[in-house]
Amino acid sequence: xxxxxxxxxxxxxxxxxxxxxRRRGPGRPAGSDAxxxxxxxxxxxFEVINDYGYAAATFQEIAKRAGLSRPTxxxxxxxxxxxxxxxxxxxxxxxxxxxGTAKQHEGTRVRLHxxxxxxxxxxxxxxxxxxxxxxxxxxxxxxPDLPAGTVAATREFLGDVVTEAIRRGELAADTDSxxxxxxxxxxxxxxxSHAVRQGCEVDLSAIAKQLxxxxxxxxxxxxxxxxxxxxxxxxxxxxxxxxxxx
Numbered sequence: 001x002x003x004x005x006x007x008x009x010x011x012x013x014x015x016x017x018x019x020x021x022r023r024r025g026p027g028r029p030a031g032s033d034a035x036x037x038x039x040x041x042x043x044x045x046f047e048v049i050n051d052y053g054y055a056a057a058t059f060q061e062i063a064k065r066a067g068l069s070r071p072t073x074x075x076x077x078x079x080x081x082x083x084x085x086x087x088x089x090x091x092x093x094x095x096x097x098x099x100g101t102a103k104q105h106e107g108t109r110v111r112l113h114x115x116x117x118x119x120x121x122x123x124x125x126x127x128x129x130x131x132x133x134x135x136x137x138x139x140x141x142x143x144p145d146l147p148a149g150t151v152a153a154t155r156e157f158l159g160d161v162v163t164e165a166i167r168r169g170e171l172a173a174d175t176d177s178x179x180x181x182x183x184x185x186x187x188x189x190x191x192x193s194h195a196v197r198q199g200c201e202v203d204l205s206a207i208a209k210q211l212x213x214x215x216x217x218x219x220x221x222x223x224x225x226x227x228x229x230x231x232x233x234x235x236x237x238x239x240x241x242x243x244x245x246x
Contacts, residue, residue: 041073099115
């Protein structure tokens with residue numbers, strides 16, 4: 001009996017002397033789990049905003065889409081405006097990467113083509129982000145207080161492209177730069193908007209190819225002549241006119 005009592009005392013002392021493992025509160029995963037959860041929330045938010053718009057993208061709806069609790073979202077993001085700003089930052093990184101890819105090339109036409117192709121590649125990899133980029137423009141009009149850095153970055157890039165084209169003589173000296181930038185932005189935005197509304201059924205590469213032809217044979221054929229001389233196929237396509245045989 002004495003031996004049993006001694007064993008009991010030793011076990012009790014040993015267990016009391018060991019450090020107790022700290023429990024994590026609900027919704028507070030550590031390390032890589034936290035990074036994955038944050039990314040999962042952002043992915044759900046992209047989808048909800050794309051589907052319903054910013055005004056209807058409540059934390060409750062985003063939590064439901066992500067399969068998480070509302071308190072979990074509040075742990076990672078203090079509010080909807082903070083979450084939106086984070087999404088916008090991610091989208092801005094995507095736009096900046098596309099612009100960076102375009103700037104690796106020389107020549108107005110080639111840079112425009114490279115930018116469009118980079119956006120198409122992004123759509124094929126991550127359509128939710130491209131959908132968000134399209135909706136940012138709409139949300140900027142609906143909610144002027146929301147930031148819209150991606151719109152400004154795209155317009156700045158296109159403005160630089162147009163300015164350089166005028167300097168090189170590829171566009172007439174009296175070209176209305178502001179109007180042309182609006183046109184180019186609308187074309188690029190329209191490409192993304194059409195893709196978002198048509199979903200996976202759209203062949204964005206084929207549509208982008210037509211846009212390339214508009215740029216090659218309709219937009220940049222000013223006094224610099226020679227951007228796309230007759231009989232020379234600069235993109236490896238047979239020219240059949242915009243909308244013609246491919």
